[in-house]
Amino acid sequence: MNRILNQKRLHQLQQFHPKLENVWYLVASATFSVCNRPEEIPLIYHQALSTQNGKPIDDRAKIIHELLESNRSDSLKADSLMESINETYKNPIQYEVQITKKLREALLITYPLGGLPKAINSLSQLKSVTPSALLPCVNQDVDITNPNLNTDALFQDTLRANPKTIEEYKKVTDDGIKYWNNVYNKVSNKVFHNISKSYPDMIYFIIKHTYGPLFSFNKILNEKEKCLIIVSALVPQDVDAQLYGHLKGALNAGCDKEVVSLIQDMSIMISTWCGVRSSNKISKL
Template identity: 45%
Template sequence: MNQILNAQRLIQLSQFHPKLKNIWYLVAAATFSVCNEPQEIPKLYHYAMLLSNDNAHMYRFTLASQTIDLLRSELPMRKTLINENYQQPTFFQKQLTAKFREVILKIGPLAGLPRAINGLTMLKETTPDILVPHLDPIDPWEAAMGNSSPLSETSMRRKHDKTIQERDHTIQNGLRHWNSIYNKVSTRVVNNLNSSYPDLWYYTLVHVYGPLFAFDEILSAQETSLVIIASLVPQDVNPQLRGHLKGALNIGCDKETVEAVRGLAILISQWCGVSWKSGVVKL
């Protein structure tokens, strides 16, 4: 499998821009996922985890090399070393793990479910056992007969809408989030999607914005907005990227941060061999 990140590039990403100090790894994870390079996600994850320790910034060069060496080791030894390193994960490391999962989940409707599956699988394989949820197996055959649940509801971060009222609440949250992003052009964009195919707008609202993009218990609305920008940059979809660049400002991100996210996503896309037909739109 192609390897793109080395120690020097990890350091380059972590120091790309001061505004991205606490989000560079999420922006990078989204971009690599969309570029179909999920093997790079564990490097970002473990480097960010190591940098979260006290005084880690003084040893960022050493930690970058340690990250590469750790993930280069053979599988049984690698898993043992990972578990030894995180016997007592900090609150921040638990939070960081949840954020990585959420980022990769949210790229699903933007870049395709297979890429989200591959990214989350790669992350799971290199996540410390103590940070992997322990779940009862799901039997899809029994669930299809109504004899058991098809969901691990007690471990899901989202609530499963069981009533019409709960579903309507989720949809309203999605609409509020949509309006915050698109602001003055919200009505025009909604009706453009709806007139293209009513089911397109239904899918966008009910299955993407409501339960996914508007969900802010793990990523903030601003973090989600920046991750979406990073996901759109490699795809050569300037009309959508333009809307989300402006939308990030509408939802509270400052211009310098938005431009830095765009720049970081372009750099990573270039490392992945992405080319664009007519450049990448900017603010």
């Protein structure tokens, strides 16, 4: 499969507009993930790591070049590349930690929007080029096949709390309802009941398993960032009603109207590069 990104296109994404300086890599990665081109995400990640405040950092462009030239099926080249990555980022600064955490979270957000398999593949691609010092700490001693396993141990490494009491479970639901109302505002009840009439179990999973624990979680991404990522993940999919709802939701969250339009334009451009065609009519603010 031919690579979509080259150095020119990487710079085009990063310099798309000054107002997108802090979110371009999140939006671009979410769009590539939904377009089922996760192999482009490592380039975006390292392009974001290689610059700060719009300026290149030392010689990190070398890693970008190696990624552009590398054949990921060649294990020797892959090992050499990871040696270079680990050496460059052996003492990561807060800026690099933040970019890595935000990108992981952005790709997680895409899973109920574009599909779980795509999100898994995208996070796997990201992991394959993440410096060892920036990988999440995970307890690998847990044996999931053990019939006597304490299931709480399965999720001890997650950033999200693992609800154990009725009150904690209720809070997840309350958080989901609050986020839902923030997005849909005046039409919250209408959208809720329309989905519920189609299948009550659908709205159950949306509130309790998507809006509650996923969309309302704000320890890594803020409300505006999450809204922009959701919009970018919906643009390639020709789901006009859902896109329009989240365009309005982005405004309800306080996003600048021009920024939301720029996000759409970037996602449309990436979708075109990927050969993912949307209908001629697409919701605009």
